[in-house]
């Protein structure tokens with residue numbers, strides 16, 4: 001089960017189908033109210049807050065459901081906001097509306113008080129954007145592309161070479177800097193796209209799956225750079241399929257379902273809200289075969305009423321205790337008794353189920 005499927009299941013079990021109105025959802029309602037209060041027409045501010053006010057999008061003229069059904073949220077300076085959702089939830093459409101690639105059917109956004117509709121060029125000048133699909137001029141080298149983007153972003157001529165150098169090094173593109181980017185691997189294209197979004201330090205950066213296909217070392221380097229930029233006050237809006245990436249970077253997550261934002265919060269908050277209890281991993285004595293596994297399963301099922309078998313093979317069982325009220329004391333006591341009495345359990349561990357485990361295992 002992937003991250004989005006997991007979140008989808010949790011959110012749907014709480015809020016019903018994607019067509020359900022957001023009414024009654026405290027997580028989102030509070031934020032929507034704040035955006036409404038903060039959204040003052042024409043009020044410029046020194047801080048590059050992103051305010052997104054009731055954005056909707058309907059594609060084409062045929063009677064089809066809205067792709068985005070009224071999304072509102074706020075991103076503060078130095079904040080990294082993660083937008084999550086299953087395929088088709090409306091994330092890319094939301095990104096496209098916020099970056100001026102498609103015109104919203106309804107609603108408006110503002111950055112530092114510049115409105116996306118009435119002050120379009122000032123609004124867009126605050127933004128860096130790494131779209132989901134690479135959009136490169138394939139006959140140019142990384143050096144040339146970054147010089148072009150740096151110039152467009154207003155990096156002074158005297159600093160341009162050092163700024164390009166900085167991003168080439170940060171993204172690990174040294175070796176390829178003078179090669180045409182059409183020849184790059186998928187991962188290197190993503191790195192260059194991300195550098196294009198970040199060069200010149202725009203106050204707000206939209207990154208649509210920036211590290212898909214990027215090798216682990218470069219991904220770490222990029223995360224470190226993004227954390228550094230956040231500390232300097234740059235804001236980031238991100239979509240990702242990696243829970244690890246969200247945990248490393250995002251201060252808050254918003255979960256989109258069927259074109260609507262269903263809940264928002266930081267990872268500990270969401271985890272606490274949707275968490276499923278504890279994890280018990282058991283190492284069985286070797287050589288017992290299928291019989292030992294079945295015996296262990298029987299004992300676990302009679303000891304715990306709310307338990308789900310997540311994985312089982314040869315000498316290993318992985319359980320999730322879904323009832324959050326089962327105490328650590330009870331679990332340890334029970335497992336110790338089973339270990340002593342059954343003589344088939346060699347060892348075990350009990351831990352709080354991590355978000356990563358819930359999502360990916």
Ligand SMILES: Nc1ncnc2c1ncn2[C@@H]1O[C@H](COP(=O)(O)OP(=O)(O)OP(=O)(O)O)[C@@H](O)[C@H]1O
Pocket residue numbers: 059060067085086087088089090091092093094132
């Ligand atoms: N250009 C378009 N014309 C018509 N419908 C579209 C268009 N782009 C997206 N849609 C529809 O809008 C809905 C939202 O799509 P969107 O691409 O925004 O979702 P997403 O959450 O970004 O998904 P993914 O993770 O697959 O990119 C989907 O039902 C999709 O089919």
